[in-house]
């Protein structure tokens with residue numbers, strides 16, 4: 001089987017998320033080679049996604065055959081011996097690749113590795129987007145994310161999508177699996193309305209270049225992600241909790257029609273790059289809270305009912321993404337202020353038309369800080385929806401507005417409809 005045929009074979013298998021070591025190896029090769037080819041093409045802007053894929057495969061030369069030969073020598077068991085962190089591949093020569101590919105364990109490659117290696121090569125947002133998409137595709141193709149058996153989960157139907165949620169002990173999952181098949185229905189509807197505002201504006205042009213972008217920070221099991229992607233929009237989803245990431249990856253494999261629209265970033269967001277812990281309690285297991293620092297973790301888990309559920313990388317949003325955003329949604333259990341602080345240069349350099357944020361950022365001083373930041377960045381704030389009515393801008397500016405326990409809706413002041421009610 002030549003490279004092209006192998007690739008095609010991979011593409012054919014993708015929908016069934018089958019299990020095939022050949023596909024795994026060829027897929028891993030494609031991911032690494034893509035990173036290589038992206039790195040070596042500094043002016044790739046003219047290339048289409050398909051163009052890049054073709055470049056990556058062509059650059060492979062006889063690599064596929066070498067790997068096939070390794071496999072036919074019964075090397076499958078040895079494949080995992082040299083687990084290669086993607087963050088290190090920038091230091092490797094092309095000649096070293098085939099050797100190291102033997103050891104690539106795709107499921108152990110984390111989004112942070114992909115992002116860090118891309119950053120080390122000076123790659124930007126478009127490449128970040130392509131790399132996480134490819135990473136996800138490879139996981140589907142390789143069968144590492146077999147659709148039928150995510151542990152402790154049940155599939156639920158959300159619109160046209162089949163989405164995996166926790167089988168028990170999780171509030172959002174319970175709502176999604178319940179009769180209404182929705183969670184925060186009003187907020188999802190508001191986000192869909194806000195996404196459409198961009199499309200209507202762009203609709204005036206003969207051809208809409210790109211679908212507007214929704215950024216889902218704290219994607220959880222995907223209650224917003226799948227609704228927004230299903231409606232045709234692009235979604236950059238961020239989630240740091242390992243069990244939520246696993247469910248999301250399974251769900252994305254089960255919905256190949258969303259493949260080109262969704263970039264799943266398996267990392268938490270914050271004000272500084274860090275490695276932190278995710279903790280949750282026993283009655284709402286998927287409700288992960290990011291906690292940084294050993295001392296903080298001890299406090300949060302010492303007789304509180306909270307348990308450490310894993311580690312998460314934390315990155316600044318503006319170190320990953322640079323593009324206008326139609327709607328930015330934040331629901332990160334107390335980390336909202338940090339995420340916004342880590343989006344500062346994004347909010348300054350690009351248009352972020354609407355922000356929906358949970359208000360769990362902990363205490364009056366932090367609420368005041370949040371209000372003042374949103375005011376400085378030029379937003380009106382509403383407790384009801386993206387169409388207002390708006391809080392008194394003077395009270396927002398001095399941070400004295402009273403915020404609810406759940407969500408606030410923010411709209412840029414220069415949007416036409418956003419006139420303050422008095």
Ligand SMILES: *[C@@H]1O[C@H](CO)[C@@H](O)[C@H](O)[C@H]1NC(C)=O
Pocket residue numbers: 084085087088
């Ligand atoms: C990268 O390579 C260096 C030197 O070979 C090694 O010390 C380091 O642990 C590697 N990093 C990762 C993330 O594997």
Ligand SMILES: *[C@@H]1O[C@H](CO)[C@@H](O)[C@H](O)[C@H]1NC(C)=O
Pocket residue numbers: 080105106107108
């Ligand atoms: C690959 O990595 C995953 C995650 O680290 C690990 O659970 C799994 O056992 C590894 N697979 C092999 C064959 O080593």
Ligand SMILES: *[C@@H]1O[C@H](CO)[C@@H](O)[C@H](O)[C@H]1NC(C)=O
Pocket residue numbers: 158159160230231
């Ligand atoms: C489902 O798919 C159809 C056809 O692609 C699309 O029109 C519709 O908006 C999608 N979403 C829902 C929720 O039905």
Ligand SMILES: *[C@@H]1O[C@H](CO)[C@@H](O)[C@H](O)[C@H]1NC(C)=O
Pocket residue numbers: 392394395398399400
């Ligand atoms: C903040 O501004 C509001 C509206 O102008 C005003 O009523 C309130 O007294 C101010 N609070 C402080 C602490 O300055």
